[in-house]
Amino acid sequence: MTTPSSPADLTIVPIETPTLGDRSYLVHDGDVAFVVDPQRDIDRVTDLLAEHGVRLTHVLETHIHNDYVTGGFALARATGAAYLVNAADDVSFERTPISDGDVVEVGDRMRLTALATPGHTFTHLSYALRDLGPEADSPGRDVGVFSGGSLLFGATGRPDLLGPEHTDELVRHQHASAHRLAELLPDDAGVFPTHGFGSFCSATQSDATSSTIGREKQANPVLTQDEETYVRELLAGLGAWPAYYAHMAPANAAGPAAPDLSPPALADATDLRRRVEAGEWVVDLRNRTVFAAGHAAGTLNFGLDGSFATYLGWLVPWGTPITLLGETAEDVAEAQRELVRIGIDRPAAHATGGPEDWSTRAPVSFPTATFADLAQVRHHRDVVVLDVRRADEHAAGAIDGAENVPLHELWNRIDEVPAGEVWVHCASGYRASIAASMLHARGRTTVAVDDSFADAAAAGLDLVGPES
Structure with missing residues (x-):
């Protein structure tokens, strides 16, 4: 979705990853662009750059992510863009360090200001965007804020992912950070969060698809409740979060490379049976109705029509070989793309067709x-x-x-x-x-x-x- 309101406006393109409940953003002025919080499969970004005919100059991270492997490092290397990561983050790669109050000029009309907004993590940054306008004498305007896991639609990012010993401090930071954004930005400024579209990084969920600072002031508990009420109610509502989250921050701090999305090895029915008997996970990607009606014995059903990567990544013992079964090669490729986003880089094997192709004996079923x-x-x-x-x-x-x-x-x-x-x-x-x-x-x-x-x-x- 592209959101310019007139030809003179900047263009903001949300890049949706609905199965993980996240958004990245490509923003450009018709000539140069920046990207915020890109996902691991960076071809989605490079394709958009080509489609819009713009040059990427900056890649920005709001925080070291806990729910997906970033594509920021690989995207910056592939395009020559500057990679902006908080100077306080302990990472093992070269980056352009950025801190609270730093101003970044992107082209002639886009000005980003880094704002410390701890709460989701201790070093979380948001980026306020000001459009300086197409003319030298333009008054400019505050477009909005890329708020990452800070201020979300009707919610905030959860404060408990760094461990229970930090949760109370972080949830109070989160309250103060949201109020900082509400005080610094005008009511008509847009809010562009990374989380909050089904992500378990969000403390609660909202059905909203867009918002402004003014709207959040009216409806978001973090801005309508006093600190103690917000803290009490948010902490009482937190549930479990996916186990694979524990592996995301270390991967992101190491500077993950671009993924290999080439097809994995092809397996026949005998090989699939051997893999099941060895305790590997052989995953049937079809929807639950057709799976129940007939499947290869011992296979597990994680349909592509639901939160496939979230639940597979949550449930599989980390490091267990995974083989993918899809009706088509396109199904397998889609599953691979989903999995690299959470750090499961190479399936052990794959097969296409149906249960009669995947079984050494008659397929099994359940009602x-x-x-x-x-x-x-x-x-x-x-x-x-x-x-x-x-x-x-x-x-x-x-x-x-x-x-x-x-x-x-x-x-x-x-x-x-x-x-x-x-x-x-x-x-x-x-x-x-x-x-x-x-x-x-x-x-x-x-x-x-x-x-x-x-x-x-x-x-x-x-x-x-x-x-x-």
């Missing part, structure tokens, strides 16, 4: 059902109801008698799932399919509930918890 089906079956036989939502989701309202093993804990806790036929559910079906594939691979009799949890009560199931 899918609705919550109404579950209500009916509980009238005439005992089944295990397994809720794989997060603990906070389960506590807010759950099916009476359901066992709760959050999906991100299930691989190591499968033996805790009670014996019997397991009906597994989540909030909408995506996580339930992952869990069902894990249980089925371990030999359990499994039914995947592919339904919205919002329909559970109307289906006749008794709910317990505060929202029941």
Whole structure:
């Protein structure tokens, strides 16, 4: 999406990564450009530079990211752009150091001012953009702020990713940083965050797709609540975050190279069976409906139609070889692109086609059902109801008698799932399919509930918890 309001305006191009809940930004004046917080697959940026016919002069990081591997270092090297990273960050590569109050001129009309906004990390920077105008005597205007993981739409970046010993200090920094931005910038200035579109780096989520400082002053708790209320309510609402986050900051501090997106080795059915038996993860990328109807025994379902990289990166024991199964080469390539963003650089192998191509014996399957089906079956036989939502989701309202093993804990806790036929559910079906594939691979009799949890009560199931 390009957001100029007139030919004389600067052009701001958000680069969406919806599966991780992030945005990067390309900003240009028709001649030169800068990029903020680029993702690992930098070809998306270079393609945009060519499309817009502009030259990249600066790459800026708001912080050392915890939820993805940056493409900033590789992009700067590929284009010759200056790579701006906080002077206080401990990194192992050469960069253009930048600190609070530093001003960077990009071309003749774009002026960036670095603003220290600690909270998401201690060294977090935001960048205020002023358009000096196309004419020498133009009064200029404050376009907005690239706020990274500081001020988000209706929220802020979470303050607990650096460890519990730092959380209280960081959440208070976050409150002060948001107020600093609100005081320095006019109400009509845009807010351009990196996180907050589904990212677990966001403390809470919003459906907003754009915002301004004025709008955030009216609606964002960090700007409408006093510090103590904000701190108390934000900390009470924080849930689990993906395990792979622990590997992101070290990778980013090392200056990650551009990824290799060439196809991995091709595997046949015999090789796939060997990989499953060796304890490797063979991942079926198809959607949950077709997976349930038939798949190669022992394979796991992480569909490309959901938060594929987030959940695969969260659940796989780090370093386990991963083989990708897709209906087409394009599916495999899409999965590879998703995975390099979180530091899983080279799949062990891949195969295309369908389960009949991936199996040395007949494909296997398991049933899918609705919550109404579950209500009916509980009238005439005992089944295990397994809720794989997060603990906070389960506590807010759950099916009476359901066992709760959050999906991100299930691989190591499968033996805790009670014996019997397991009906597994989540909030909408995506996580339930992952869990069902894990249980089925371990030999359990499994039914995947592919339904919205919002329909559970109307289906006749008794709910317990505060929202029941």
